[in-house]
Amino acid sequence: MSSTIDAPRASSLADLYAIAYQIEVDAVERYAMLADQMEMHNNPALVDIFRDLARAEAIHRDEICRMAGDFDVAAHARQTACWRIGESPESANLGAADYRMSPHHALQMALAAEQRALGFFRGLLADARDPDVKRLATELVGEEAGHVALCLRLLQRYPPPGGGRVAEDPDPPASQD
Amino acid sequence: MNANTVPACRAADYRSEVKPIWCPGCGDYHVLMAFTRAFVALGVRPEQVAVVSGIGCSSRIPAYTNCYGFHGVHGRALAVATGLKIVRPDLTVVVASGDGDGYSIGGNHFLHACRRNVDLTYVVMDNHIYGMTKGQPSPTTEPDFDTALTPGGTGLRPFHPLVIALASGANFVARAFSGNPAETAAIIVEAIRHPGFSFVEVLSPCVTYRPDQRAWKDRVHRAPVDATDDAARAARRVMTDDGFNLGVLYRGSRPAYAPRHDTAVTDSAELEREFEL
Ligand SMILES: Cc1ncc(C[n+]2csc(CCOP(=O)(O)OP(=O)(O)O)c2C)c(N)n1
Numbered sequence: 001m002s003s004t005i006d007a008p009r010a011s012s013l014a015d016l017y018a019i020a021y022q023i024e025v026d027a028v029e030r031y032a033m034l035a036d037q038m039e040m041h042n043n044p045a046l047v048d049i050f051r052d053l054a055r056a057e058a059i060h061r062d063e064i065c066r067m068a069g070d071f072d073v074a075a076h077a078r079q080t081a082c083w084r085i086g087e088s089p090e091s092a093n094l095g096a097a098d099y100r101m102s103p104h105h106a107l108q109m110a111l112a113a114e115q116r117a118l119g120f121f122r123g124l125l126a127d128a129r130d131p132d133v134k135r136l137a138t139e140l141v142g143e144e145a146g147h148v149a150l151c152l153r154l155l156q157r158y159p160p161p162g163g164g165r166v167a168e169d170p171d172p173p174a175s176q177d
Numbered sequence: 178m179n180a181n182t183v184p185a186c187r188a189a190d191y192r193s194e195v196k197p198i199w200c201p202g203c204g205d206y207h208v209l210m211a212f213t214r215a216f217v218a219l220g221v222r223p224e225q226v227a228v229v230s231g232i233g234c235s236s237r238i239p240a241y242t243n244c245y246g247f248h249g250v251h252g253r254a255l256a257v258a259t260g261l262k263i264v265r266p267d268l269t270v271v272v273a274s275g276d277g278d279g280y281s282i283g284g285n286h287f288l289h290a291c292r293r294n295v296d297l298t299y300v301v302m303d304n305h306i307y308g309m310t311k312g313q314p315s316p317t318t319e320p321d322f323d324t325a326l327t328p329g330g331t332g333l334r335p336f337h338p339l340v341i342a343l344a345s346g347a348n349f350v351a352r353a354f355s356g357n358p359a360e361t362a363a364i365i366v367e368a369i370r371h372p373g374f375s376f377v378e379v380l381s382p383c384v385t386y387r388p389d390q391r392a393w394k395d396r397v398h399r400a401p402v403d404a405t406d407d408a409a410r411a412a413r414r415v416m417t418d419d420g421f422n423l424g425v426l427y428r429g430s431r432p433a434y435a436p437r438h439d440t441a442v443t444d445s446a447e448l449e450r451e452f453e454l
């Protein structure tokens with residue numbers, strides 16, 4: 001099912017702050033969950049990567065609050081920034097996780113999330129009429145483009161493991177057969 | 178503190194310190210997210226909610242929430258939850274289960290919970306397998322599920338939980354997909370608000386013993402028609418759909434079960450007298 005149906009609309013600067021804030025909150029939640037999963041499944045390299053990603057998104061979330069000044073962005077987000085059907089665009093896909101993932105897979109997951117966020121903010125920018133909304137949307141597009149570029153750079157540092165597939169588990173979960 | 182000054186909870190406030198041990202990729206992570214989002218949307222505080230479960234991977238959910246919880250006996254979650262709701266009608270009682278817990282060993286409780294229509298919300302994470310015990314077929318497993326345990330498939334007709342719920346008197350019936358936690362949360366919100374017994378079947382992939390279920394995300398789709406208030410029509414629709422139709426499918430109007438007398442006995446001496454031989 002499409003991830004963009006029923007996306008909230010940014011008809012004012014307040015809405016856009018709320019949406020941008022909620023996107024970062026959701027991204028932090030997902031990366032923190034993935035880090036916990038990898039911790040429980042003893043994949044320490046990925047714990048560090050997902051914790052770093054969660055931290056980076058949290059910095060971005062706090063930056064949005066700072067930019068919004070006195071405006072209570074969290075409260076406004078609770079009312080406006082809801083994805084009734086699809087998911088918040090920058091959220092990593094938990095369903096694609098695997099305990100045998102490598103740093104390359106984790107970064108691919110992050111890249112896909114950043115690309116969705118970039119596409120989402122580009123769409124908002126294209127639709128924006130209000131000059132303040134346009135200015136902030138331009139800034140957010142720039143931010144997300146920077147994150148995409150960072151993921152691509154990091155991916156060069158972490159090439160795909162042999163065959164591009166997840167690692168072999170010498171002692172896989174044994175089904176009763 | 179008066180109710181107006183109690184700050185609103187965030188999704189994280191409903192999570193416990195216990196880190197889930199589900200396999201990465203398991204659909205149940207999304208269901209946990211949907212639970213916490215639903216509680217935020219409803220504005221209920223953790224101490225106003227009880228999450229009751231049976232046994233299975235899916236039934237681990239109460240430990241991961243900060244609400245009241247009861248990780249019960251295999252197949253008996255609904256019996257526990259019914260008792261709890263009768264004596265504590267003020268609590269929002271959500272019951273979590275799996276297709277093994279809810280339809281095999283707990284199948285009989287399922288029928289009678291639908292019939293009794295106590296104000297509960299029953300969320301079954303259906304992965305068509307016993308995940309926790311390593312991959313045995315459940316009542317919703319496809320007949321051609323071919324493993325060494327079931328050579329050539331079980332050959333058995335799968336159970337149809339939604340139709341059975343409708344035939345047994347459930348007051349609200351919906352199907353959701355874990356991979357869409359926003360929609361699942363919205364359905365759970367509606368299920369909790371709806372009086373009586375609400376049944377939400379969540380297709381929740383077991384990526385370890387049913388890796389084929391990762392493809393469910395491409396098969397699910399919205400139900401093409403709105404929910405009906407006619408149980409027979411709803412049953413006909415779900416009997417003939419492809420099993421991947423999502424949304425609220427039935428909204429009934431039976432009044433929820435209400436005990437005829439005050440069941441909230443809080444004095445243990447009084448309780449003892451009542452059961453004296
Ligand atoms: C009385 C009893 N019988 C059998 C078991 C073994 N057992 C534990 S979980 C389970 C099946 C759980 O399947 P399901 O409800 O589908 O949960 P999943 O793990 O798939 O989420 C069984 C048979 C048990 N714990 N107690």
Ligand code: SF4
Nearest residue numbers: 200203234308383384
């Ligand atoms: S065995 Fe299956 S149901 Fe259990 S946690 Fe793993 S993926 Fe989920």
Ligand SMILES: [Mg+2]
Nearest residue numbers: 275276304306
């Ligand atoms: Mg199961």
